[in-house]
Amino acid sequence: MRLPKAPLAAVLLLGCVAGCTSSGSGSHKVSVFAVKPGQCFTAPGTVKVQLSSLAEVDCSKPHTQEAYAVVPYTATGGAASTGTPAARALTSSYPGEDVLTTFAQGACAQRYRGYVGVDYLDSTLFFTYLLPSARSWEQQADRNVLCFVTTTGTMLTKSVKGSKQ
Structure with missing residues (x-):
């Protein structure tokens, strides 16, 4: 997965990197292809543009991000990138970073x-x-965009699901 070139990308850069290692904080690696809504993640020590895993922690532990959606890319014309062969054909070619960012x-x-x-x-x-x-x-x-709630200030110590924060 590739990090976007957008204003909020810097926030995610603080929270994710390939090769995150398990530490005394109770984190463990989760493949970016296995991320599900409700999982929480901590910031790594170094930053990379592309990554393959994230450091997951229990949402009751200090963290900076929480996954809240996995969204299949939808090509212009409205066909989802998964499903029928016609829908997959619309997204067979990489659309580019600008299109995916939008x-x-x-x-x-x-x-x-x-x-x-x-x-x-x-x-x-x-x-x-x-x-x-x-x-x-x-x-x-890979056709999925992963959406994360994130903070730039105080660490989160519980799930933000339904929190109205």
Whole structure:
């Protein structure tokens, strides 16, 4: 998965990196291809543009991000990237980072209220996302955008689901 080039990308860079290792904080590696809503993650010590795993912790432990949506990329024309052969054909070629970024910003913003319980514009938290890289798109048929609630200040110590923060 590739990190987006967007203002909120810097926030995610603080929280994720390939090769996160398990530490005394109770974290363990989770493949970016296995992330599910409700999982919480901690910040690593170093930053990379592409990553393959995240350091997951229990949401009751200090963390900086919580996954809240896994959204299949939808090509122009509205066909989901998964499902019928016709739908998959619309997304067989990597659409590029700009197209994926625009899609991710809209898709993650739309799903924010349903998870946190308050509109993004009224929230004290932020969101960011991970995009499929050209490599994961071609080699692993990766079409999912991962959406994360994140903080730039105080660490989170519980799930933000339904918190209305």
